[in-house]
Amino acid sequence: MTLNVALVSPTEQVWTGEASFVSARTTEGDLGVLPGHTPLFGVLVDGLVSIKGVDGSTQEFNVRGGFLSVSNDRVSILTESVV
Amino acid sequence: MGAQLRIYRRRMRSVKATKKITKAMELISASRIVKAQQRVSASTPYANELTRAVSAVATFSSVEHPLTTPHANPRRAAVLIISADRGMAGAYSTNAIKEGEQLAALLRERGLSVASYLVGRKAVNYYKFRDRQIAASWTGFSDNPTYENAKEVADTLLTAFLEDSVDGQGVDEIHIIFTTFKSMLTQEATAKRMIPLEVVESSTPVDSALLPQYEFEPSAGEVLDALLPRYIEARIFNAMLQSAASEHAARRRAMKSATDNAEELIKSLTRLANAARQAEITQEISEIVGGADALASASAGSE
Numbered sequence: 001m002t003l004n005v006a007l008v009s010p011t012e013q014v015w016t017g018e019a020s021f022v023s024a025r026t027t028e029g030d031l032g033v034l035p036g037h038t039p040l041f042g043v044l045v046d047g048l049v050s051i052k053g054v055d056g057s058t059q060e061f062n063v064r065g066g067f068l069s070v071s072n073d074r075v076s077i078l079t080e081s082v083v
Numbered sequence: 084m085g086a087q088l089r090i091y092r093r094r095m096r097s098v099k100a101t102k103k104i105t106k107a108m109e110l111i112s113a114s115r116i117v118k119a120q121q122r123v124s125a126s127t128p129y130a131n132e133l134t135r136a137v138s139a140v141a142t143f144s145s146v147e148h149p150l151t152t153p154h155a156n157p158r159r160a161a162v163l164i165i166s167a168d169r170g171m172a173g174a175y176s177t178n179a180i181k182e183g184e185q186l187a188a189l190l191r192e193r194g195l196s197v198a199s200y201l202v203g204r205k206a207v208n209y210y211k212f213r214d215r216q217i218a219a220s221w222t223g224f225s226d227n228p229t230y231e232n233a234k235e236v237a238d239t240l241l242t243a244f245l246e247d248s249v250d251g252q253g254v255d256e257i258h259i260i261f262t263t264f265k266s267m268l269t270q271e272a273t274a275k276r277m278i279p280l281e282v283v284e285s286s287t288p289v290d291s292a293l294l295p296q297y298e299f300e301p302s303a304g305e306v307l308d309a310l311l312p313r314y315i316e317a318r319i320f321n322a323m324l325q326s327a328a329s330e331h332a333a334r335r336r337a338m339k340s341a342t343d344n345a346e347e348l349i350k351s352l353t354r355l356a357n358a359a360r361q362a363e364i365t366q367e368i369s370e371i372v373g374g375a376d377a378l379a380s381a382s383a384g385s386e
Contacts, residue, residue, distance in 0.1 A: 008128045028301055038298060
């Protein structure tokens with residue numbers, strides 16, 4: 001099982017693809033998402049979003065606020081801008 | 084060269100110069116439509132995801148939020164009109180402004196006063212010329228809006244929305260008028276209500292049965308608080324991008340017909356100039372022949 005991840009900003013689709021693990025920082029603290037996660041909607045604070053791809057490589061993005069939504073192994077990260 | 088011919092030639096020169104300009108503007112607009120369209124489609128994933136999220140939150144949480152619940156007794160409505168900074172785009176700006184007038188009339192019928200928020204120099208000039216009140220206006224980015232521009236506009240509107248409408252400064256509803264880019268040939272001025280939220284639209288209709296029962300972090304109310312301003316920003320941004328694409332398409336079409344008309348004009352002027360030149364030559368010949376005849380008869384008489 002993998003996660004279908006989309007990291008989008010208003011002006012572009014920053015990253016899309018399959019991943020095995022996503023971590024981000026919400027207003028409540030750091031949050032990790034593995035496949036099979038329960039539907040969740042969180043508000044992100046400025047910080048790092050790291051996406052671990054299926055091939056084991058890790059991508060990191062510095063986002064400025066935004067939202068994270070998880071449903072049916074589909075993770076969308078909406079952010080105003082990626083630094 | 085006769086006076087008539089000279090005047091025709093002068094007019095042809097001027098039409099030719101105009102044609103060069105309109106042709107150049109047509110080509111520039113044509114290349115910019117493509118870029119503007121790409122920007123619209125680049126902003127679509129974000130807008131779709133946000134729409135999905137807003138529908139999910141609004142559907143499944145019982146949170147009462149000022150942005151989603153209509154005001155019981157609305158007094159004032161904001162109308163945001165997105166027009167162009169420059170002309171030469173046919174009826175593009177006029178259509179948006181007219182749509183705004185219609186909406187304003189409709190709102191007044193409902194007993195609301197209207198606060199005008201304007202984007203683009205054309206709308207601002209239209210309102211200034213008629214001495215109307217402008218709540219706020221932004222100019223200088225109509226053909227290439229950035230997200231920051233949309234944010235600025237959204238911030239102003241949301242601030243007005245959160246203020247009390249009783250003292251006359253705040254608004255209870257926000258409407259937007261922009262030009263939807265349907266295709267290269269059709270663009271349509273459209274009025275939409277933004278707040279309170281209308282039927283949520285996106286390019287892919289969201290089936291409420293498919294929306295997941297989200298867990299909210301920190302809470303549904305706070306998520307909505309954070310989500311809705313972004314949603315409004317994204318919608319304004321999308322409206323601006325579509326309007327920009329429409330503006331370029333309208334300008335391309337207007338400039339194409341201007342170029343065609345100039346060509347037509349040059350053709351008929353060439354015909355007229357040719358006829359004038361021919362008439363001149365004919366006259367000269369008959370003058371010479373007449374002169375020679377007169378000389379011949381004069382010298383014949385002297386003998």
